[in-house]
Amino acid sequence: PAPVRYSADVPGGRLFLEPGGLTYSLLAGVPHAHEATAPAASTSIKAHALRVTFEGGTPRPTLSAETQTAEIRHYLRGNDPQRWARDVPGFRQLRYAGIWPGIGAHFYENQNQQLEYDFELAPAADPAAIRLRYDGAEGLTLTTEGSLEIRTSVGVLRELAPRAWQTDAAGHRRAVSCAYGLEGRTVRFRLGAYDRQRPLTIDPTVLFSSYTGSTADNWGFTATYDAQGNLYSGGIVFGAGYPATTGAFRTTFGGVIDIGIIKYNTAVSGPAARVWATYLGGTQADFPHSLVVGSQGDVFLLGTTSSPDYPTSAAAYDRTFNGGTPLTVFGSSNLPNGSDLVITRLSANGSALVGSTYLGGSGNDGLVGGAGSTPLVRNYGDTFRGDILLDAADNIYLASNTSSPNFPVSNGLGASFQGGSLDAVVCKLNATASSLLWSSFLGGSGADAAYSLRLGASGSLYVGGGTSSPNFPTTPGTLHPAARGGVDGFVARLSGAGNLLEKSTYLGTSAYDQGYFLQLDGSGAVYVLGQSLGSYPVTAGRYQNPGSKQFIHKLDADLTATAFSTVFGSGRSTIDISPTAFLVDQCNRI
Known part of the structure; x- marks a missing residue:
């Protein structure tokens, strides 16, 4: 004011x-x-x-x-x-x-x-x-x-x-x-x-020692880096607004949540490390899911919003909020208007929208569990999984999910919603988010969600996620073309044009399993980080902690054979961690 x-x-x-x-x-x-x-x-x-x-x-x-x-x-x-x-x-x-x-x-x-x-x-x-x-x-x-x-x-x-x-x-x-x-x-x-x-x-x-509110205004959701070694964090910012009157009052989580993106200079420490901070959002709750930095230093964001007035660019693919059904996510955050995906490109100094668009249909988009209870949500923060990726021209690829039968699809392999509470979606937009180049459903009759993306050397796109569908689309000759039981992970390889399912396999056991992150090495081999409540197979001679419920699985580029798999953790019968990051470096170290 x-x-x-x-x-x-x-x-x-x-x-x-x-x-x-x-x-x-x-x-x-x-x-x-x-x-x-x-x-x-x-x-x-x-x-x-x-x-x-x-x-x-x-x-x-x-x-x-x-x-x-x-x-x-x-x-x-x-x-x-x-x-x-x-x-x-x-x-x-x-x-x-x-x-x-x-x-x-x-x-x-x-x-x-x-x-x-x-x-x-x-x-x-x-x-x-x-x-x-x-x-x-x-x-x-x-x-x-x-x-x-x-x-x-x-x-x-x-x-x-x-x-x-x-x-x-x-x-x-x-x-x-x-x-x-x-x-x-x-x-x-x-x-x-x-x-x-x-x-x-x-x-x-x-x-302020007796106050129970958070001493920080930013809860981390995602992070990335640029070619110069600078770091970027994406979180939700609880902005306590200016009060209209004095005394006690109540507000809602959704009404005070914006997206906060901060750039850090790693050459210095302390508060001086913060180069810039951009606060992004509308009048309702907004969440960042994934960040990546482009070839010109611009910051690309994949997120979700319940705000009809989320900032969009003049030439955006879709400037209109599509909405959905009211829901509560994260155990506490109210989204009274449902949710849409948002894709935003910020300038390198964080001050301008180079491109920003809504993406969604009439249902809830971008939130795992956005259509209600789903077996795919297991860990703290699972609701907000998804990935954004760029090619050499800064074209945008995203992996997410939708409960909208009319989610915008074009030129992709899956033209129709396959049922269940949600389907995975994989999309490609141009570098300024003004054009949807292709978009596809990926799923079966159960709940399906895509969490991770990687581009292969030939231009193919690897997608990883979780599914409860007994008929998730797979291809013959892969490691597990048939469902393993319950909730499984999946890895799929799409053509660069998005119109062909080149390879696809389930991953898992007869119990609960999901694959959260994908990585590729220089030879094109695929690495998956995930969770399993079953007896996940362990390759002889590999490091393991028997009975643990986190797994790493390496497959060949065609998803037909296992190079190795192993489990790590406490050895207890329960899951130990919620996976949040995974990397295979140039020397194939995990």
Whole structure:
């Protein structure tokens, strides 16, 4: 809103700095299970707004920023570019000047990268003029240790007993006795004797230790790198918005989730490593699934959204949100409009949309389990699996899933939805996401989802995923052309034009199995990382931990024979990890 000049992340929420005071928007934490089979968490978040007013101060004191950080932020929210904010700098210090006569305030990042503030008094300024009114608090109390406790519906905000000091002519800091004075909802400072002809500093220290909200605003979903060794993360950002009123209120996960993409320079450490951050999304929940960097340094994103106003480019393949049925995913995130896939290309500096489009049909798209319960969702985060890949010309390939019978397909091998709760989809778009070059369903009568992609040297496209279909499309002569039982993994090889299923096989046992990641080595051999609750075959002479439920399987390029397979983990009868990354390097090390 217009009055807010600056904002800062604080543990459990956000602080907004305005001419007349400060506003805290604080969120409570919600316990969240680590397995998809656990009970769902609440979709509603307890929150609290607290406003601190400079009582009796000038209505518009000077507010200026100092010590700019290296990081630049871009806010591409909604589908109106006129409302986007680009090249927003960050600062480590802010100063209010002239709040009361001769009195200002200094907000800064301390050596622990925490927010701190001081009141700075010029010679002869009257400290009795400092009056801080707390609106929205459920109660204010002074403790026997001299701290100020501000009770809210989501926790206790504590300001430690204030310190005060002056610097003498020799440059030595001299302590001045200082304590809080509480008059109803107004806080003042009571000082002992000091030299009124010298400047005075009063330093309250704010503690957020009792807040249960996350101390970070970004939950990681995906990551990638570029040719220069820079790293990129994609996550969901819980942006505590500016509250309309003070006191307790409730919000929803979906209403505060945007996509956050951050570029890091690996040559430096600490906060200086953040080169830029772009916040992307609409008025509802948005999620990143996969990132990749193109030949020109642009960042390509595959994600999902429930936002009818997700930012799209003028020449996008589809600028209209197709919607679906309301659903809750991740145990807590409400998508009231259903979901569409989104494909977005950001410029190398993160500030502009080179291309961005919706992709979907009338059902839910892009979310494993988007049509309800599915045996494919087993682990924390499985709902958001999918992959994006580029060729040498930066054409875009994606692997995902859909519950839409009318998902846009063209020039591909599978022209019709095969039934069940969802089908896998594999698509190719041009480099700016303005044209759908080909698109295909891939599935059978059960639930099917594609998780991983790799391009072969000949231009063929390898796809990996999971299926509960007894009739998933396979080809004769491959390792397992028939279903193994229950949920299986699959690996398929499509022609570069997307219109031919060259090879396809199931992977697994008679129990639950899925293959989450594919890699190819220099000879074209295929490596699969997955999970199995069965007795997955182990090749003699290979490293193994018997009885473990994670597997690595190497097949030949035609998917006809096993080079080796093995299992790793704790040896227990349960799955140990949710696979999130997999790499085979140039020396064939896994």
